[in-house]
Amino acid sequence: MxxxxxxxxxxxxxxxxxxxxxxxxxxxxxxxxxxxxxxxKLYFTGEPCKRGHISPRNEHGDCTQCHVMRLAERRNAV
Ligand SMILES: [Zn+2]
Incomplete structure (x- = not known):
């Protein structure tokens, strides 16, 4: 470190x-x-994202829980 x-x-x-x-x-x-x-690849601000998740964010500034949700939504849409 x-x-x-x-x-x-x-x-x-x-x-x-x-x-x-x-x-x-x-x-x-x-x-x-x-x-x-x-x-x-990840950072943690301690601030909730726009959906209210408190979790680390990736290099795009996206919360990792939202990212997982989006992947799941994409899978379900197929
Ligand atoms: Zn989120």
């Missing part, structure tokens, strides 16, 4: 609380910018 500029306690505490049962999410980058700097 590479060293990363600390996001600050306020942001960290907010994300830790948002992650709930998934404390590993807090170790993800807190912003897309940081994720891209590290070359990763």
């Amino acid at each position: 590479t060293h990363r500029e600390f996001e600050g306690f306020t942001s960290y505490a907010r994300r830790l609380k948002a992650a709930g049962d998934n404390p590993g999410w807090v170790r993800l980058p807190h912003s897309k910018r940081v994720m891209q700097a590290e070359g990763g």
